[in-house]
Every structure is written in structure tokens, then in C-alpha cells.
Amino acid sequence: MSDSASTATPAGSASKVLKIEEAVIRIAGNSQDGIQAIGGFLARLAGRSEQEVMTFMTIPSTISGGPSIFQVRIGSGEVLSAGDEADMLICFYQHSYEEHITSLKLGGIVLYDADHVTPKPEWEENYRHVGVNISSLTVEAVGGTGRDKGKNIFSLGLLAKIFDLNIPKLTKLIEERFGGKDPTVVQNALTCFNAGYSHSFENLLKTYQFYDAEKKDKHQVVMNGNEALAYGLIAAGVRFGAGYPITPWSDIMELLRRELPKYGGSFIQTEDEIAAISMAIGASYGGRVAVTGSSGPGISLKTEALGWASMAEIPLVIVDVQRGGPSTGMPTSVEQSDLNICCFGGHGDSPRVVIAPASVEDAFYTAIEAVNIARKYSTPVIILTDQAIATRIEAFEEPDLEKICQDISPDFTPVAEHKPYDLSVGDGVTRHIAPGTRVGSGKYPVVTGLEHDEMGHPTGSPKLHVQMTAKRRNKLRKLAWDFPKVKTYGPNEGQILLVGWGSSEGPIREAVDRARAVGEAISSVNLKYINPLPNGLEEIFRGFRHVFVVELNDEGLYGYGQLAAVLRARYCEPKIRGITKTDGLTWKVKEILDRARTLASQQV
Amino acid sequence: MSDIAIPFAPLPRTGIGLSDALVTIPLESDRKGLTKKEVAADHPTWCPGCGDFSVLALYFKLIEKRKIWHEKITTVAGIGCSSRFPYFVQAHGAHYIHGRALPFASGISLSRPDLHVFVFGGDGDAFSIGGNHFSHTARKNIKMTYCVMDNWVYGLTKKQTSPTSPLGFKSKTDQWGAVDYPINPMKQAIAAGATFVARTTHTNPNHVLQMMEAAMDHDGFSFIECLSECVEFYEGAFDSSNPRKGGAFNLVPADHDVTDEFAAYKLADQPFPGSFGIFYQSTKPTKNAKEAEINKSYSDKFKGLKDWEILKKNFDKLK
Numbered sequence: 001m002s003d004s005a006s007t008a009t010p011a012g013s014a015s016k017v018l019k020i021e022e023a024v025i026r027i028a029g030n031s032q033d034g035i036q037a038i039g040g041f042l043a044r045l046a047g048r049s050e051q052e053v054m055t056f057m058t059i060p061s062t063i064s065g066g067p068s069i070f071q072v073r074i075g076s077g078e079v080l081s082a083g084d085e086a087d088m089l090i091c092f093y094q095h096s097y098e099e100h101i102t103s104l105k106l107g108g109i110v111l112y113d114a115d116h117v118t119p120k121p122e123w124e125e126n127y128r129h130v131g132v133n134i135s136s137l138t139v140e141a142v143g144g145t146g147r148d149k150g151k152n153i154f155s156l157g158l159l160a161k162i163f164d165l166n167i168p169k170l171t172k173l174i175e176e177r178f179g180g181k182d183p184t185v186v187q188n189a190l191t192c193f194n195a196g197y198s199h200s201f202e203n204l205l206k207t208y209q210f211y212d213a214e215k216k217d218k219h220q221v222v223m224n225g226n227e228a229l230a231y232g233l234i235a236a237g238v239r240f241g242a243g244y245p246i247t248p249w250s251d252i253m254e255l256l257r258r259e260l261p262k263y264g265g266s267f268i269q270t271e272d273e274i275a276a277i278s279m280a281i282g283a284s285y286g287g288r289v290a291v292t293g294s295s296g297p298g299i300s301l302k303t304e305a306l307g308w309a310s311m312a313e314i315p316l317v318i319v320d321v322q323r324g325g326p327s328t329g330m331p332t333s334v335e336q337s338d339l340n341i342c343c344f345g346g347h348g349d350s351p352r353v354v355i356a357p358a359s360v361e362d363a364f365y366t367a368i369e370a371v372n373i374a375r376k377y378s379t380p381v382i383i384l385t386d387q388a389i390a391t392r393i394e395a396f397e398e399p400d401l402e403k404i405c406q407d408i409s410p411d412f413t414p415v416a417e418h419k420p421y422d423l424s425v426g427d428g429v430t431r432h433i434a435p436g437t438r439v440g441s442g443k444y445p446v447v448t449g450l451e452h453d454e455m456g457h458p459t460g461s462p463k464l465h466v467q468m469t470a471k472r473r474n475k476l477r478k479l480a481w482d483f484p485k486v487k488t489y490g491p492n493e494g495q496i497l498l499v500g501w502g503s504s505e506g507p508i509r510e511a512v513d514r515a516r517a518v519g520e521a522i523s524s525v526n527l528k529y530i531n532p533l534p535n536g537l538e539e540i541f542r543g544f545r546h547v548f549v550v551e552l553n554d555e556g557l558y559g560y561g562q563l564a565a566v567l568r569a570r571y572c573e574p575k576i577r578g579i580t581k582t583d584g585l586t587w588k589v590k591e592i593l594d595r596a597r598t599l600a601s602q603q604v
Numbered sequence: 605m606s607d608i609a610i611p612f613a614p615l616p617r618t619g620i621g622l623s624d625a626l627v628t629i630p631l632e633s634d635r636k637g638l639t640k641k642e643v644a645a646d647h648p649t650w651c652p653g654c655g656d657f658s659v660l661a662l663y664f665k666l667i668e669k670r671k672i673w674h675e676k677i678t679t680v681a682g683i684g685c686s687s688r689f690p691y692f693v694q695a696h697g698a699h700y701i702h703g704r705a706l707p708f709a710s711g712i713s714l715s716r717p718d719l720h721v722f723v724f725g726g727d728g729d730a731f732s733i734g735g736n737h738f739s740h741t742a743r744k745n746i747k748m749t750y751c752v753m754d755n756w757v758y759g760l761t762k763k764q765t766s767p768t769s770p771l772g773f774k775s776k777t778d779q780w781g782a783v784d785y786p787i788n789p790m791k792q793a794i795a796a797g798a799t800f801v802a803r804t805t806h807t808n809p810n811h812v813l814q815m816m817e818a819a820m821d822h823d824g825f826s827f828i829e830c831l832s833e834c835v836e837f838y839e840g841a842f843d844s845s846n847p848r849k850g851g852a853f854n855l856v857p858a859d860h861d862v863t864d865e866f867a868a869y870k871l872a873d874q875p876f877p878g879s880f881g882i883f884y885q886s887t888k889p890t891k892n893a894k895e896a897e898i899n900k901s902y903s904d905k906f907k908g909l910k911d912w913e914i915l916k917k918n919f920d921k922l923k
């Protein structure tokens with residue numbers, strides 16, 4: 001808790017109130033304890049209070065439960081990561097206590113369920129221990145059914161008390177969440193909440209109060225990255241998709257399956273990922289950019305069809321929600337190890353576009369950009385997101401939907417004649433006409449995975465293969481000029497440039513802030529456009545002594561992470577080096593800084 | 605972070621400028637039915653005598669007879685000799701990857717109810733690499749017509765055993781004769797839940813056309829197994845079904861009840877040459893219709909709302 005000194009004593013209250021900028025709260029228990037729900041409520045409340053918020057959670061990959069945590073960082077200023085260390089740990093079990101105590105700041109508060117946790121004397125010196133009989137008090141509150149379901153809401157009440165949270169807003173959130181069902185459900189939830197809220201800490205704890213956040217002109221919306229991405233696709237005008245379930249991609253397909261019919265569209269659950277991408281390509285060919293997606297092994301299965309889309313130059317959006325690999329790997333952990341397959345996976349020279357959102361809000365807008373790039377350049381576009389963005393909740397300014405929502409319905413007006421793969425057009429970009437479109441000349445195009453002539457008919461001509469290969473490549477070179485200029489975070493000259501992509505952006509920026517605060521010349525860039533790379537990076541690199549690429553993947557045989565290897569190949573720049581890790585967890589700010597400082601002290 | 609670097613833009617229609625249109629497009633009302641010449645595209649690359657020629661000729665006939673316009677059909681195929689079909693047809697078409705023509709075609713069918721999708725392909729494409737897609741497209745009853753040109757061999761890759769090759773067939777991958785039990789396409793289709801299952805052979809053109817017409821008129825997944833001889837790698841495979849070669853072409857018995865799944869299965873169990881005609885047909889609602897029904901329940905509810913207003917309702921709940 002970055003508490004500023006000011007201490008206030010509200011009238012009528014004997015306990016001290018301490019004003020704070022932000023707080024990191026970690027809740028640890030088992031997956032069936034509804035821990036995510038507490039986090040969700042806190043995040044939504046932060047959104048409604050115009051505060052910034054970011055969450056981080058782990059869920060076991062088995063359904064029967066297992067240890068699970070939810071960490072939420074709420075701040076009145078900018079929040080860039082879920083926080084390295086927690087200010088407060090709520091733990092439901094002995095294992096949660098023992099596993100997570102080290103994630104707490106020295107002097108931090110452990111709020112433990114005294115029914116299940118026995119504090120360890122050696123830790124009692126370093127952390128403030130406060131025991132509450134969370135389980136039994138919950139059972140007591142809801143009428144002694146003997147079940148402690150609801151202890152999450154009881155704990156939310158405790159937190160509301162400690163952090164002086166806005167009770168009317170929280171009550172409303174609880175009512176919204178549990179309303180509509182059996183009225184006793186809402187009643188029980190509120191009973192649990194009130195029981196927690198009225199629990200007396202007897203001066204064991206002071207009350208913390210967040211500084212008011214800066215007033216924002218617009219409402220904030222609160223959602224996770226998968227939701228933002230899926231809604232972005234809808235806003236972009238996508239009305240058809242197909243997929244096969246796999247964590248953490250499933251949320252996106254479930255949402256689209258549920259929502260698309262409202263817009264006259266559909267999302268189809270297919271028999272496998274190959275069918276999914278094939279169906280999406282078929283629908284795209286039908287005239288309107290469609291979406292497919294997957295995670296881990298499902299991405300591998302899609303590569304043959306992806307190559308077809310490159311060859312036939314069909315617009316398509318493919319979502320890859322990265323998780324730990326290879327094979328089934330680490331289904332619920334984050335990793336950024338699919339960059340290679342997304343940029344290069346498949347046989348032959350098969351150029352495609354790869355773009356990576358850096359935050360939940362960015363996922364929404366990236367989805368729209370992906371659709372626009374796919375249409376404009378008639379190409380498959382991969383949205384390379386990851387498990388961390390997928391599952392974390394953020395609050396962001398509500399998009400201006402009226403302005404943003406696009407209509408991408410196909411145009412079927414007849415054309416006089418048509419050559420999809422016309423080599424004479426200036427921009428080299430293929431234009432397809434959707435089936436259903438009359439062609440006056442009576443000559444209809446075919447789309448194919450065989451090398452083809454301008455009408456799409458197969459050819460074995462060496463010359464045409466050279467020309468068509470160049471055409472497919474050059475349009476992406478052209479796209480690179482369409483990308484906005486990359487900006488550095490921090491000055492564009494200095495000692496160290498940290499290069500990141502995807503979910504690492506937040507912690508990297510926070511690392512830059514921290515380093516600059518102590519006088520270190522560190523800046524960063526985030527690469528959203530991975531394939532093709534944006535132009536002008538060499539100029540940025542020139543301004544720094546070291547360029548470190550920070551990514552969540554293995555350093556590989558030759559010592560560089562996947563993006564680092566691409567950048568080294570592209571720029572032949574020995575000062576580009578890699579900072580990688582594969583523990584399945586998001587970057588901590590401290591980790592990045594420690595690694596960067598050490599690496600900078602080593603000779604190239 | 606909240607700006608869209610590549611904004612939405614209307615697309616140019618085609619590489620060739622429309623303003624200097626070289627061809628005038630006749631009015632819809634002035635259109636006459638297409639002639640064979642108008643529906644034929646590339647000259648087929650098949651070996652002379654290949655059974656696939658007749659299937660193509662009868663597809664042209666179907667288009668002519670039923671007065672289908674170029675733009676109202678889409679011809680889709682996977683990979684194989686037979687799968688080269690779309691290049692030979694003057695209409696919108698797609699030559700997709702090996703075994704996956706059905707999901708591709710499903711994408712068109714489900715998003716474009718105004719088109720009729722025809723899929724053509726071989727036995728390897730359908731029942732080996734594409735076997736799983738066959739089952740699922742059939743069970744979902746996605747509206748399209750699928751004609752498998754079964755030659756009991758891999759033609760394009762030059763004589764390997766196919767999933768329909770009979771036991772003992774000598775191929776490059778079974779020099780001693782095939783040892784794996786073959787698939788029975790009719791049984792496969794019936795068991796998977798296809799709602800139209802028919803069998804024909806390229807040597808009986810009238811029958812092929814009849815089956816194609818019936819399949820096209822069927823509202824659902826219509827499957828035709830069309831025996832189509834590979835003269836190059838499996839000559840004479842179907843002679844015993846060809847009266848001109850001393851074989852027998854037997855129609856499905858007149859009293860066969862096409863809605864009786866078990867009777868259909870019995871027909872499918874006959875030894876070669878078996879019967880030709882419609883084995884099974886039922887009228888289950890299609891996936892296309894079911895999805896449309898789901899959509900209708902919403903279009904009533906959201907009547908008059910623009911897309912962004914519908915999305916706004918979700919966002920309001922996320923505040």
C-alpha cells in the first residue's frame with residue numbers, strides 16, 4: 001500500500017483512517033471457494049469508482065478444484081501490472097497461507113481463516129497476522145447450514161470494512177450479480193456480506209481509504225481480455241466464426257456463440273480445429289471476414305489451412321490465446337511461445353499478419369484492427385494474445401460504440417469482369433468478389449491452394465510462382481507502411497531499451513517508471529505489430545546502448561527468445577539480447593529490472 | 605491506446621476498373637438459361653476415359669436443365685483427381701485442402717443461405733483424411749450436396765490403397781493386395797445421420813442426373829456415392845455394375861421405403877454391384893434452419909435496434 005502520510009479521523013470513528021494511493025490484495029484458497037468472484041466484485045467496484053484496476057489469477061487446470069488465487073491491484077493512479085508484492089493476503093487454508101505468504105510485502109497484512117490456518121511464529125514477526133473465523137462466522141451468518149459457501153462474500157465484507165469501500169455500490173453489484181435467481185440467493189449473499197462488514201477488528205487493523213481517483217469524462221467498463229477481444233470482433237462487424245473448445249480460448253467462442261445470434265450471425269462449434277478454421281475460411285470466402293481461434297495444440301492443427309488462406313489470399317482472423325507449450329503443456333499458465341508458429345508456422349512461404357494486444361482495452365481495439373487489416377490486405381491475420389490478458393480484468397474507458405461499430409457486409413453488385421489475382425494492380429492486393437456476385441464477362445474466379453494465374457486457375461509456370469510469391473509478400477511490406485510510428489516509452493535515447501510485446505507491456509512500463517525514478521536511463525517500446533514489423537525500429541535501437549527483448553518464452557538453442565531472434569535476424573544488431581523466462585507467470589517488475597541490470601553489466 | 609491505426613475503409617471492388625466496363629451485363633429479366641459452353645471452364649486434366657468426365661458432364665446438364673445461374677452455385681472440392689472439379693466449372697468455386705472440403709463448404713452454406721453449395725471429391729478425400737468431417741457434416745445436416753466420385757483408389761497420387769479399395773486390391777502400398785477392410789460409404793452415411801443417401805454410377809448418365817436433381821432438391825445434407833472408374837489405376841473395377849460390360853445395374857426395389865433406416869442399411873449390405881438409387885431420405889430440420897431459428901428469437905427481441913445499440917446493452921452490464 002503506497003500510503004501517503006495524511007491521516008484523518010472521520011467524525012464518530014475512533015479508529016485511524018489512512019489514505020492510500022493503491023493496494024494489492026491477494027486472495028488464496030481453492031478454486032471452488034469463489035475467489036474469482038471476490039476479485040470480480042473488487043474490479044467492478046474500482047471501475048465504477050473511476051479507479052484503475054488490474055487483476056491476476058491462477059486457476060488449476062483440473063476441474064475438481066485445487067489451489068487458486070486471485071490478485072487485484074486497485075489504484076487511484078495508473079495501474080500497469082497486477083503488482084509484484086501484495087499488501088494484504090487473505091488465506092482460507094493452511095496450504096494457501098504457506099504457499100503465498102512470500103508474495104506479501106514485509107510488514108504486510110495476513111488475514112487468515114482462523115478455522116483452518118495456524119500461523120507460524122517465525123512469520124508472525126515479519127507480517128501482521130489477523131485471524132478471523134471466516135468459515136464458522138459465515139456458517140453462523142447464513143443460519144448454520146454447516147456449509148461455508150459464501151465465505152468469499154463474507155471476506156468481501158471484511159475487505160469493504162478494512163478499505164472503507166463504497167457500500168451502496170458494492171451492495172448494488174451483489175444484487176446485480178445474484179439477482180434474477182431465487183431471491184434467497186441474494187438475501188444470503190447480502191447476509192454474508194453484512195456479517196463480514198460488521199465484523200469488529202477491535203483496533204487490530206486501521207481503516208484504509210483510497211484517494212479519490214481523477215474524474216473521468218466517460219464511464220468505465222470492466223471485463224477480462226477474452227471478453228474485450230470477443231466484443232471487439234463484434235464491433236468490427238464479424239458475424240461468423242467457428243471453433244473447438246480449449247482453454248483459455250474457449251471463453252471467446254462461448255461468448256461469440258451466445259452473442260452473435262443477436263446480430264444475425266452465428267458461431268459454430270466444430271468437430272476439431274481443422275474444421276473450425278476451414279469453416280471460417282469458407283465463410284470469409286462467402287464474403288464477410290470470419291473468425292476462428294484456439295490455444296496451444298489447436299493452433300498447430302490449423303497451420304495447413306492457414307497456409308491455404310495465405311495462398312488463396314482470403315481475409316480471415318485467427319485468435320491465438322497463448323498458453324504454456326509445447327503439446328498440452330501448461331493449459332492455464334501464460335507463455336509467449338507461439339510467436340514462431342504464428343509468424344512462420346506451416347510449409348512453404350506463407351506470409352500472414354500477426355498482431356499482439358498489450359492489455360485488455362487494447363484487445364478490444366486490436367480485434368477491430370485485425371478485421372480491417374484482413375479486409376484491406378486480403379490476408380489472414382493472427383491476433384496473438386495470451387492467457388494473462390485473457391483472464392485478467394481491467395477497467396477502461398467505455399468505447400464510443402456508435403462511432404466504432406462497423407458494417408462489413410459484402411457487396412454483391414455485379415462486376416463487368418474480375419481477376420482476383422491481378423498482377424497489374426498497383427498495390428498488389430487481391431480483391432475477391434463473393435460468390436453470389438454476377439460477372440458480366442461470364443468468367444468466374446476460382447480460389448485455390450495451388451499456385452495459380454490471375455483468375456485463380458492452377459499453373460506450373462515458374463514465372464507465375466515467382467510473381468505470385470512476390471505479390472503475397474509485397475502486400476505485407478506495404479502494410480508495414482500503414483502502421484503508426486513506434487514510440488518509445490521514456491526518452492528515445494539512453495542506456496537500456498526494453499522491447500516487449502503482448503501482456504508484458506504493463507510490467508515493462510512500470511519497470512521503466514521505477515528505474516527512471518532512481519535515475520537510470522531505461523526506456524521501452526512495445527511491439528504490437530509482430531509480422532510484418534513496423535518500419536523505423538533501427539532508428540530507435542540506435543539511441544540505446546543495450547536492447548533487451550523481454551518475453552515469456554525459452555531462450556532457445558542460441559540464447560534468444562522468439563521475438564529477439566526475429567529482431568536479430570532482421571536488424572543484424574548484436575546489441576539485441578533476450579530476457580526470457582518460462583515459469584508460467586507474468587513478469588514481476590523487479591524481475592525485469594534485476595535481469596536487465598545484470599545483463600547490461602555483462603559484455604556482449 | 606484507444607485508436608484504431610488501420611481504420612475501416614470501403615474496399616475497391618476489383619482489380620479492373622468498373623468505369624471502363626468492357627462488358628455490358630444483361631438485365632436479370634433478359635437472362636437466358638446457360639448453355640453447356642457457358643458453364644464449361646478449363647478443359648479437364650483427367651485421363652481420357654476417366655469416369656469423372658461423365659460426372660462433370662451431368663453437373664453441366666443439371667445446371668442447364670434447372671436453369672441455375674453461375675453466381676447462384678458454388679462448387680467446392682478438396683484434393684484428388686476428382687477434386688479438380690471446380691476448375692472445370694464456370695462458376696464461383698474453391699479448390700481447398702485435402703479432406704476438408706466439407707467444413708469449408710459448411711462455412712459457405714451456413715453464412716450464405718442464398719447459395720447452393722455442391723461439393724465434389726474422391727473416396728480418400730471423403731473417407732480417409734476427411735472421414736471425421738463427413739460424419740459431423742452429415743449428423744449436423746448442413747445443407748449442401750456432396751458427390752463422392754468413388755474409384756476405390758488414390759488416383760492423383762498414383763495408385764495407393766484407398767479406404768474403399770476392396771480386400772485383395774493390388775496397389776503400390778499393398779503389393780500383395782489390400783489387407784484392410786474397406787469402408788462402405790452408404791453404411792457410413794446412414795449411420796452418421798445423413799438425411800439423403802443415394803448411390804449411382806458414371807456409366808448410367810440418366811441415373812446420375814436423376815440423383816443429382818433429387819439431391820439438389822433435398823433440404824439438408826445430401827450425399828451421393830457415384831462410382832467413377834479410374835481407367836488408369838483401377839480399370840474394370842465396376843464392370844460388374846455395367847450392363848455393357850456384362851454386369852447388372854439394379855435399381856433400388858420399387859417397394860423400398862426410403863424413410864426406413866434399417867431397410868436402407870440392408871440395401872447397403874448387398875454384395876457388389878448392389879442397388880442404385882435413393883437408399884435413405886428423411887426430413888430432419890437442417891442446421892441452417894436451426895441456427896436461423898435461434899437468430900429469429902433474437903431479431904424479434906432486438907427489433908429496431910442498431911448493432912451498436914445491442915452491443916451497448918452488454919457494455920452497460922459491464923460497468
Ligand SMILES: Cc1ncc(C[n+]2csc(CCOP(=O)(O)OP(=O)(O)O)c2C)c(N)n1
Pocket residue numbers: 683684685686687702725726727728729730755757758759760761766
Ligand atoms: C494433407 C495431405 N496429405 C496428402 C496429400 C496427397 N494426396 C493428394 S490427393 C490424395 C488422395 C486422392 O485420392 P482420392 O481422394 O480418392 O481422389 P482421386 O484422386 O482418387 O479422385 C492424396 C493422398 C495432400 N494433398 N494433402
Ligand code: SF4
Pocket residue numbers: 649650651653654655656685686755759760833834835836837
Ligand atoms: S488417374 Fe484415374 S482418377 Fe485420375 S484422372 Fe486418371 S483415370 Fe481419372
Ligand SMILES: [Mg+2]
Pocket residue numbers: 684726727728753754755756757758759766
Ligand atoms: Mg479415389
